Every structure is written in structure tokens, then in C-alpha cells.
């Protein structure tokens with residue numbers, strides 16, 4: 001996949017006093033702000049491993065040729081493009097996000113791709129908490145590093161349940177809030193000593209410090225399984241991957 005060139009992003013005006021990124025508007029701004037460097041920093045900071053984790057998430061979704069599938073919080077489209085290959089030219093993929101900047105990058109990347117099946121993608125600017133789709137619309141849903149970032153996870157899970165066809169699956173990839181002390185310590189050390197210092201070079205320290213806070217406020221695998229069952233899913237399993245640094249929740253409607 002063609003790599004995106006980027007310059008150090010122009011950052012909006014004077015920084016306000018540091019406070020956690022709490023509301024949807026601030027998160028929207030955060031992702032619009034990191035958009036120019038998002039893909040390249042993910043590759044750099046995970047040594048390319050995030051692409052393996054995303055392939056696993058798409059595989060677990062059960063998406064197959066001819067399906068109509070949704071990539072929620074699609075960002076720059078990594079999982080969207082993987083789904084596009086899975087469902088093929090007779091299938092349809094919808095990538096939804098509320099970041100104009102990341103959707104713009106996703107759309108630009110689509111133009112760079114030579115694979116004809118990528119014409120089966122529709123990009124939608126929307127809110128994961130109020131999906132513009134009818135009930136029972138999709139054969140599979142993926143959500144990569146999105147659930148931790150929405151301001152109402154219960155509502156997001158309810159919306160996924162609503163728009164999914166009965167018997168279909170949602171596959172939700174994110175950081176794992178590990179209960180293993182060493183794993184949690186290593187994850188925190190990497191963010192504090194590698195991720196944030198690297199992001200600081202691009203003037204994005206605050207945005208990547210949010211990453212650590214958001215993981216601390218996230219749910220454990222067991223709590224994610226419970227959240228899915230409470231939303232009405234018939235079963236839910238959380239798999240730890242990447243040595244326990246990441247996790248993938250698979251739930252069936």
C-alpha cells in the first residue's frame with residue numbers, strides 16, 4: 001500500500017490548559033489533528049504489527065464474498081480496505097467516521113489502490129452513537145480502536161446490535177486493559193517512553209498522552225464481554241493478542 005508523505009502538521013492556535021480529552025467534540029478535534037501522521041506513526045510505533053492485529057479482527061468478523069459490511073470508526077480505512085478485499089466486487093463496505101480529515105485520507109488512499117474491488121467502498125461521515133442505517137442492515141461489523149474512543153460505549157454497542165443482521169458478528173479490536181501486572185507495566189512503559197516521546201517530535205504529546213489515559217479508563221476483556229451481552233448479543237468472547245497488549249472482542253447477535 002502506497003505510503004503517505006506528511007509534513008509536521010500545522011497545529012491550531014495556543015494550547016489551552018491541559019485537561020483530559022472528555023467530550024466528542026474534543027475527540028473529533030484530536031483525530032483531525034493527528035490525521036496527517038496517524039498511519040505512519042502506527043506503523044512506526046507498532047513496528048508494523050498493527051496490520052497483523054487488524055487482519056485478525058477482519059477475519060474474526062466472518063465477512064465473506066458478497067456481504068454488506070460496516071467498518072465503524074474507520075479512520076484512514078485500514079480495516080475498510082481489508083473488508084473490501086474480503087467481500088469482493090459483489091459485496092459492499094461502508095466506512096463510517098466523524099473525522100473529516102481521516103475520511104479524506106481514507107478516500108485519497110482508495111484512489112491510490114489499484115484493486116478494482118476497492119470500488120465497493122462507501123465513506124460516510126457520521127456518529128457511531130447514532131448510526132444512519134436501518135435495523136438489521138449488515139452481515140458483519142468491525143470496529144478497530146474505536147470503542148475506547150467513543151464517549152458512550154454502551155450506546156455504541158446498542159447501535160451495533162441494532163444494525164447487525166441476526167446471527168451475524170461484530171469484531172472489536174482495541175488495546176487490552178490487561179490484568180497481568182507485567183503486561184500492563186510494559187504497555188504503560190512503551191507509551192510513556194516510546195510512543196509519547198516520538199509523538200512529541202510532531203507536536204502531538206497531548207494527543208498521544210490521551211492514549212494512556214483512555215486505556216486506563218477502558219474496560220477489561222471480561223467487562224467487554226458483559227457489555228456485549230447486556231446490549232443483547234447472544235454470545236461474546238474477548239481474545240488477547242499481541243502478547244496481551246491488544247484484545248479483540250467477537251460477539252454474535
Ligand SMILES: C/C(=C\Cc1cc(O)c2ccccc2c1O)CCC[C@H](C)CCC[C@H](C)CCCC(C)C
Pocket residue numbers: 034038041042043045046047049050145148149187190191195207208210211214245
Ligand atoms: C493502531 C494502533 C493504535 C491506534 C490508535 C488508537 C488510539 O486510540 C489513539 C489515540 C490517540 C492517538 C493515537 C491513537 C492511535 O494511534 C496500535 C499501534 C500503534 C500504537 C500508537 C503503538 C502502541 C505500542 C504498544 C503499546 C507497544 C508495541 C510493542 C511492539 C509490538 C513490540
Ligand SMILES: C[S@@+](CC[C@H](N)C(=O)[O-])C[C@H]1O[C@@H](n2cnc3c(N)ncnc32)[C@H](O)[C@@H]1O
Pocket residue numbers: 024027028031072073074075076077078079096097098099102126127128129143144145146149150151
Ligand atoms: C484510533 S482511530 C481508529 C481508526 C481505524 N479504525 C484504525 O484502526 O486505524 C479512532 C477513530 O474513531 C473515530 N471516532 C471516535 N468517536 C467516534 C464517533 N462517536 N463516531 C464516529 N467516529 C468516531 C475517530 O474519528 C477516529 O477516526
